[in-house]
Amino acid sequence: MTTPRERNRRWLLLALGGVALASLLTWLFVRAGEVAPEVHYSYMQSLRRIEQADVELNAAVLGSYSDLVHNYDALVRHLREIREERPRILNFPGWTPVDHLPLLNAKLNDLLAAQLAKEAEIDRFQRSNAVLRNSLHYFPQAAEHYLQQAGAAAPPELGRFLRAVLSFGQGPDRDSVVGLMAMLERLEKVPAESLAKEPAGLAHLLVHARVIIERRPEVDQQVFRIMHSPTTQLHEELTRLYTAGHAASLSIAASYRRLLYTVALLLVLYVIYAVIRIDKNRRDLAQRLKAQRRAEAQLRLYARVFTSATEGMTITDAQSRILAVNPAFCAITGYAVEEVIGQTPAILNSGRQGPEFYRQMWAELLEYGQWHGEIWNRRKDGGIYPEWLSLAAVREDGEAVSHYIGVFTDISERKQNEARIQHLAHHDALTGLPNRLLLEDRIAQAIVKARRSKLPAAVVFVDLDRFKNINDTLGHEIGDHLLIQAAQRGLAVLRETDTLSRLGGDEFVVVLPELEQVQDAMHVTRKLLAAMGQPYLLAGHALTVTGSAGIVLCPDDGVTVSELLRKADAAMYRAKDEGRNTARFYAPDINRASLGELLLENDLRGALERGELSMHYQPKVDAATSRLIGAEALMRWQHPEHGPISPVRFIPLAEESGLIGGLGQWAIHDVCRQQRAWLDAGLPVVPVAVNISAHQFAQQDVPKLVAEALARHRLAPDLLTLELTESLLMRNAGRAVEVLHELRAMQIDVAIDDFGTGYSSLSYLNQFPLQALKIDRAFVCEIGEEGASGKLASAMIAMAHQLDLSVIAEGVETEAQRDYLRAHGCDQFQGFLFGRPQAAEAMGAVLAASRQT
Numbered sequence: 037m038t039t040p041r042e043r044n045r046r047w048l049l050l051a052l053g054g055v056a057l058a059s060l061l062t063w064l065f066v067r068a069g070e071v072a073p074e075v076h077y078s079y080m081q082s083l084r085r086i087e088q089a090d091v092e093l094n095a096a097v098l099g100s101y102s103d104l105v106h107n108y109d110a111l112v113r114h115l116r117e118i119r120e121e122r123p124r125i126l127n128f129p130g131w132t133p134v135d136h137l138p139l140l141n142a143k144l145n146d147l148l149a150a151q152l153a154k155e156a157e158i159d160r161f162q163r164s165n166a167v168l169r170n171s172l173h174y175f176p177q178a179a180e181h182y183l184q185q186a187g188a189a190a191p192p193e194l195g196r197f198l199r200a201v202l203s204f205g206q207g208p209d210r211d212s213v214v215g216l217m218a219m220l221e222r223l224e225k226v227p228a229e230s231l232a233k234e235p236a237g238l239a240h241l242l243v244h245a246r247v248i249i250e251r252r253p254e255v256d257q258q259v260f261r262i263m264h265s266p267t268t269q270l271h272e273e274l275t276r277l278y279t280a281g282h283a284a285s286l287s288i289a290a291s292y293r294r295l296l297y298t299v300a301l302l303l304v305l306y307v308i309y310a311v312i313r314i315d316k317n318r319r320d321l322a323q324r325l326k327a328q329r330r331a332e333a334q335l336r337l338y339a340r341v342f343t344s345a346t347e348g349m350t351i352t353d354a355q356s357r358i359l360a361v362n363p364a365f366c367a368i369t370g371y372a373v374e375e376v377i378g379q380t381p382a383i384l385n386s387g388r389q390g391p392e393f394y395r396q397m398w399a400e401l402l403e404y405g406q407w408h409g410e411i412w413n414r415r416k417d418g419g420i421y422p423e424w425l426s427l428a429a430v431r432e433d434g435e436a437v438s439h440y441i442g443v444f445t446d447i448s449e450r451k452q453n454e455a456r457i458q459h460l461a462h463h464d465a466l467t468g469l470p471n472r473l474l475l476e477d478r479i480a481q482a483i484v485k486a487r488r489s490k491l492p493a494a495v496v497f498v499d500l501d502r503f504k505n506i507n508d509t510l511g512h513e514i515g516d517h518l519l520i521q522a523a524q525r526g527l528a529v530l531r532e533t534d535t536l537s538r539l540g541g542d543e544f545v546v547v548l549p550e551l552e553q554v555q556d557a558m559h560v561t562r563k564l565l566a567a568m569g570q571p572y573l574l575a576g577h578a579l580t581v582t583g584s585a586g587i588v589l590c591p592d593d594g595v596t597v598s599e600l601l602r603k604a605d606a607a608m609y610r611a612k613d614e615g616r617n618t619a620r621f622y623a624p625d626i627n628r629a630s631l632g633e634l635l636l637e638n639d640l641r642g643a644l645e646r647g648e649l650s651m652h653y654q655p656k657v658d659a660a661t662s663r664l665i666g667a668e669a670l671m672r673w674q675h676p677e678h679g680p681i682s683p684v685r686f687i688p689l690a691e692e693s694g695l696i697g698g699l700g701q702w703a704i705h706d707v708c709r710q711q712r713a714w715l716d717a718g719l720p721v722v723p724v725a726v727n728i729s730a731h732q733f734a735q736q737d738v739p740k741l742v743a744e745a746l747a748r749h750r751l752a753p754d755l756l757t758l759e760l761t762e763s764l765l766m767r768n769a770g771r772a773v774e775v776l777h778e779l780r781a782m783q784i785d786v787a788i789d790d791f792g793t794g795y796s797s798l799s800y801l802n803q804f805p806l807q808a809l810k811i812d813r814a815f816v817c818e819i820g821e822e823g824a825s826g827k828l829a830s831a832m833i834a835m836a837h838q839l840d841l842s843v844i845a846e847g848v849e850t851e852a853q854r855d856y857l858r859a860h861g862c863d864q865f866q867g868f869l870f871g872r873p874q875a876a877e878a879m880g881a882v883l884a885a886s887r888q889t
């Protein structure tokens with residue numbers, strides 16, 4: 037930007053430059069045209085006329101001298117011409133080069149001097165020649181007359197003298213002057229009486245003779261001097277010098293013309309350049325104007341985004357002083373704009389995060405230029421709320437930070453939803469007791485405590501005796517009420533540190549951590565069974581239901597969750613076997629005798645080789661059109677003695693025994709093999725999802741395994757998808773992110789399975805490159821029962837969509853569930869309503885049928 041002062045100076049310089057250029061051009065123009073031809077020709081003519089007159093003057097002198105012309109008219113005329121013309125050559129034309137002037141002036145002066153000298157000589161010549169002419173004219177007549185008069189009396193020498201004078205008069209001879217003068221003097225001395233009768237005639241004759249003898253050489257000399265006057269030569273020289281001066285002037289004028297032409301040419305070029313520049317500037321200006329308009333429109337858009345965004349936005353300077361906040365900020369925090377401008381965001385500090393949190397946040401923000409995370413802040417009214425905050429440091433041209441920008445969303449509702457999801461995920465919907473997931477966690481904690489405190493823990497498996505009969509005869513509703521009351525009674529007899537959970541149906545499990553003595557476990561169990569065994573008054577019926585319990589001790593009977601549960605279960609069966617309404621401690625023989633899990637595990641080892649395992653396929657359909665769009669592969673074990681065994685039972689066994697690696701690998705290969713077979717059979721295949729267990733994920737290089745299987749069966753990656761559980765991802769987030777990125781690079785889609793049953797927050801799932809989320813069957817089950825669970829499923833769908841995840845609902849059994857989920861934007865359905873898991877042949881038929889729809 038130029039200041040007005042600079043602009044004025046620039047204009048002044050421009051004006052001065054213009055004046056200087058105009059002066060230069062004028063001067064060049066004048067200099068270039070200064071040699072005016074008419075002045076030159078006039079001067080040359082004057083020179084030539086003088087020269088001509090001079091030549092003719094000489095001719096006139098010669099004419100007079102040779103007596104061809106008897107008057108001096110021509111002579112006088114030429115002299116007059118020269119005199120008249122002379123003033124015209126006295127001043128050289130103004131353009132004559134200055135360095136030529138001294139020589140020209142010197143030559144001119146020489147010429148003038150020579151002319152004056154010549155004029156004087158001519159003047160003398162005129163006079164002498166007139167006298168001589170007169171004598172020459174009269175001398176012959178006088179001689180003739182005298183000789184006639186004197187006759188013989190004439191001096192003897194006279195005849196010779198007369199002839200000599202006559203001859204001398206025609207063409208003088210210098211040498212004869214002396215002799216003639218001697219003769220003349222002698223004749224003049226001849227006494228008059230001795231001469232003839234005409235002495236006066238002789239004297240007259242001798243006077244003429246003297247004139248001839250004296251004047252003839254004089255006139256000759258004068259003519260000689262006139263003829264040899266340097267005027268002619270000086271004329272020539274002056275003309276030559278003048279011509280040279282003229283030529284030099286012409287050359288100088290030509291130089292100026294060239295210079296003028298060059299300057300003019302430069303000016304023309306400059307004008308062209310200026311025009312081009314002006315045009316370019318005009319175009320640049322137009323472009324800049326366009327860009328500026330675009331930028332203004334963009335700014336208006338940004339401003340609209342800023343004011344209408346639902347996220348709170350804060351812009352601070354480098355010292356964190358708030359410069360601007362948007363309306364959403366005010367709506368969320370309760371502060372008015374003027375209350376926060378100039379303050380720092382510390383006014384929102386809730387005290388929930390310690391100094392270390394902020395120190396790390398700032399360190400990350402300054403190092404990476406951004407920070408994202410959850411933070412608790414305080415509203416103006418003192419209320420504390422969680423927000424998802426994204427901070428960015430703005431650096432101009434990589435320099436120091438100039439501003440900070442904060443964008444945040446109030447995630448109170450999401451947090452509440454998550455908390456409710458967590459609660460539901462970990463609690464039984466009917467009784468509100470912890471469910472299997474939370475139970476496993478509590479058992480794990482009890483194991484750790486037992487190890488640390490050396491005080492044993494007990495796990496008690498309680499099953500209500502013949503509860504099924506109540507359900508079957510009095511209906512589920514009464515059964516449910518009974519279970520609720522049983523749970524409440526159970527809770528009433530337990531310590532706060534104990535856990536009572538419901539596994540499902542009529543199965544309860546109690547965790548008793550840090551027992552003072554082992555018998556306490558039996559004591560508490562008996563109290564529990566007694567409480568639960570009291571009569572229940574339900575819908576007018578007084579019901580008594582007893583319970584059987586199996587107790588295991590940690591660490592004596594086991595140190596893993598599954599082991600303790602399995603053994604407690606076995607002990608419970610022993611109690612049932614031994615007459616019900618009783619409790620039994622676990623004993624090693626129980627395990628083998630009642631359940632034979634170990635035997636089962638043993639059987640599982642050879643199951644693959646014996647061909648007892650197979651993959652079944654359950655269809656997935658598009659929520660909007662109900663068209664088949666995928667399938668989930670589910671493993672089936674056909675035990676030769678026990679018949680079909682659920683994967684819920686044998687997959688944990690396979691995980692515990694380390695067999696899961698082989699089974700998982702086989703599952704992927706078998707699904708790929710099957711897809712290839714369907715493809716070869718010309719069926720319209722759909723992507724098939726394979727479950728990956730946490731143990732398999734930890735043990736194997738899943739991307740490599742998938743790549744090998746795809747390559748071996750020549751399958752495109754979009755025909756295979758993977759399902760990983762939420763807890764798997766959370767257990768080793770760092771490695772999971774890496775593996776998921778590898779799979780993404782291979783274009784393998786990954787879905788998160790059983791969502792809602794883990795402990796993860798959706799915000800944290802953000803870091804995983806996932807494509808789909810499967811809502812666990814537990815949440816779908818609740819839909820249609822007028823509970824909160826429907827709301828949870830819809831909250832999950834909304835949150836998953838916010839994370840750009842497609843949502844699949846598992847276990848859709850009823851049309852009510854389907855309609856509810858569809859209305860809330862669920863993308864895909866899987867469940868008995870659309871098809872049960874079925875063998876490959878049956879699935880082939882489903883694929884074939886899908887061609888028609």
Ligand SMILES: Nc1nc2c(ncn2[C@@H]2O[C@@H]3COP(=O)(O)O[C@H]4[C@@H](O)[C@H](n5cnc6c(=O)[nH]c(N)nc65)O[C@@H]4COP(=O)(O)O[C@H]3[C@H]2O)c(=O)[nH]1
Pocket residue numbers: 654669670671672682683684687700703727728729759789790813846847848849866867868869873
């Ligand atoms: N009540 C009801 N159930 C429905 C409905 N729709 C589907 N299901 C069942 O829900 C389970 C869905 O599989 P999942 O959640 O991955 O849960 C699976 C998965 O975690 C595991 N599993 C099965 N096959 C494999 C496998 O090949 N590898 C691994 N690692 N795990 C497997 O075993 C679990 C249980 O499998 P399944 O018994 O086949 O049970 C399947 C399926 O039969 C419905 O409408 N109502």
